[in-house]
Amino acid sequence: MGTGDEMVGASPSICAVFDLVRKMANTEMPVLITGETGTGKELTARAIHEQSSRKHGSFVPINCGAIPETLLESELFGHERGAFTGAVQQKKGKLEAAAGGTLFLDEVGDLLPTLQVKLLRFLQEGTFQRVGGQEARHVDARVLAATNVDLKTAIEKNLFRVDLYYRLGVLHIHLPPLRDRGEDILLMAMVFLKQAAVTYRKSIRGYTPQAVDVLRAYSWPGNVRELSNRVRRAVIMAEGTEITPYDLDLPVEKVQVAESLDSLRAAHRRIEMELLVKAISLHRGNLTRMARDLEVSRSTLYRKLRAYGLEKFVPAATPLLFSSRPESKKSAKLSLQDNQSGILPEPTVVNLPSEPLHQFPQSVEPPVSL
Ligand SMILES: Nc1ncnc2c1ncn2[C@@H]1O[C@H](COP(=O)(O)OP(=O)(O)OP(=O)(O)O)[C@@H](O)[C@H]1O
Ligand SMILES: [Mg+2]
Structure with a gap:
């Protein structure tokens, strides 16, 4: 822009x-x-x-x-x-x-x-x-x-x-409001983390699983500005290589009873995003280890990372991306399975443009409403 x-x-x-x-x-x-x-x-x-x-x-x-x-x-x-x-x-x-x-x-x-x-x-x-x-x-x-x-x-x-x-x-x-943007909370949390880590010269690569849960559960009344400020503060405060709930220091809120149900697709997208961010943090962006843990092929994993705008956070992935080795089919247990079960629709391919949207898209296909 x-x-x-x-x-x-x-x-x-x-x-x-x-x-x-x-x-x-x-x-x-x-x-x-x-x-x-x-x-x-x-x-x-x-x-x-x-x-x-x-x-x-x-x-x-x-x-x-x-x-x-x-x-x-x-x-x-x-x-x-x-x-x-x-x-x-x-x-x-x-x-x-x-x-x-x-x-x-x-x-x-x-x-x-x-x-x-x-x-x-x-x-x-x-x-x-x-x-x-x-x-x-x-x-x-x-x-x-x-x-x-x-x-x-x-x-x-x-x-x-x-x-x-x-x-x-x-x-x-x-x-x-940010609380209604599903997976964007975590995508932004990753983008802001990366920016702040560069600014403050800290080698922080992600969030602990508990911090991901806290980010997801908070209602963000101050929206993107509040998220950006919290993440910046957390990066400054963090002593480890991952941001913890303690670093985020979010106010404890009364648990809100959801007024409406998420669609299955929205819930699926949110959970996938959550797992991807946890896996990136845990394996420090190592695609092979992430793929093994999530029980998907590396190409499926990379495709999902791109669809959610997260491929930036696995820099080592690029050379592995279009490897011609056939991917072994695995039994699907986790949410990031290679989508052979047919239980849930494949959300990322259907809904997202082929280019990642971690930046303002220059040309995107019209969004398909959920
Ligand atoms: N989609 C986004 N991606 C990245 N950063 C964002 C996004 N939306 C907002 N921000 C950042 O959040 C902060 C607040 O954004 P902005 O000032 O545009 O909000 P606003 O709606 O005008 O707020 P206010 O009502 O308080 O004036 C800015 O630092 C902005 O860069
Ligand atoms: Mg304004």
């Missing part, structure tokens, strides 16, 4: 988001991005920008909730000299700074009604005025917006204009 921050994910729900990003990037329309805190709204907006024809222009974020009301208008639209006390010279706003690029309005639900009108005018007519200015100005900027408040409730309370909502939200991307 050019920002150094790649979007990680292989679950069907995040693949659907990747697909929307790709389709929406090619239009000039605004996109409304919603989701709980830390789910990746800003990263998604950057991805849309990076995949659009505006990628050579600037991506200009502005947090509508963090700037005092009195300053926000001039921050956004700029001001003319003498527009208010202290306006000693003319200044361009973020909107003009985004000319040829993308303006990202973060926390758009916090925009005051007067500014909502001005934004609506810009979206409808492409014109705006600087504070203290008379002239209607034009600028070629695409608007993306994000919010983690429910705009429909804000509309009911007369805090948000319904016409602006319809303008902004024709194209809408909702980012699912």
Whole structure:
């Protein structure tokens, strides 16, 4: 994506988001991005920008909730000299700074009604005025917006204009909370671990089986940001070569009773991911030993690692990958069997694109919903 921050994910729900990003990037329309805190709204907006024809222009974020009301208008639209006390010279706003690029309005639900009108005018007519200015100005900027408040409730309370909502939200991307992304928790935990291990120069290769269970069981209210911070902290704290539950130091939560059942496929994917991460950690990425333990052929194992975006974590595997030796058929006992039992469908081949999704996919097949 050019920002150094790649979007990680292989679950069907995040693949659907990747697909929307790709389709929406090619239009000039605004996109409304919603989701709980830390789910990746800003990263998604950057991805849309990076995949659009505006990628050579600037991506200009502005947090509508963090700037005092009195300053926000001039921050956004700029001001003319003498527009208010202290306006000693003319200044361009973020909107003009985004000319040829993308303006990202973060926390758009916090925009005051007067500014909502001005934004609506810009979206409808492409014109705006600087504070203290008379002239209607034009600028070629695409608007993306994000919010983690429910705009429909804000509309009911007369805090948000319904016409602006319809303008902004024709194209809408909702980012699912991390707890609903199945196997992505562990995939991200591995990716963040690898990054932190490099940054802090520690030779940590994985998680203890108990740490995997803890990662899986936690509800992640702070979503991806919380996971990334926890893993970084754990890497700093860890004394061994594997991260333990102690290093993760996750708060103890009341056990939640699941409100709905997982589909068999989703459960299968989650368990496979869990076993793969445990095996990578236990065997330090040794493909042969992992395959022996999981009772699958090395080629099946490698195919699954790729499908889940985990092949990066078994660097020694590549030369073994397309070995022409016939794989011996084994009796299938574990979940990673060569899928001859017919009890569960093969999830990875059906649902995942042929390229691994540990980075934002450049071209993926449409996700098959589960
Ligand atoms: N799919 C992802 N892959 C990798 N990193 C991610 C992903 N989603 C989010 N992150 C990381 O998680 C952190 C939070 O992401 P981001 O700031 O985009 O979330 P947000 O939804 O805008 O949060 P907030 O509502 O608090 O503003 C960032 O460090 C981001 O790089
Ligand atoms: Mg944000």
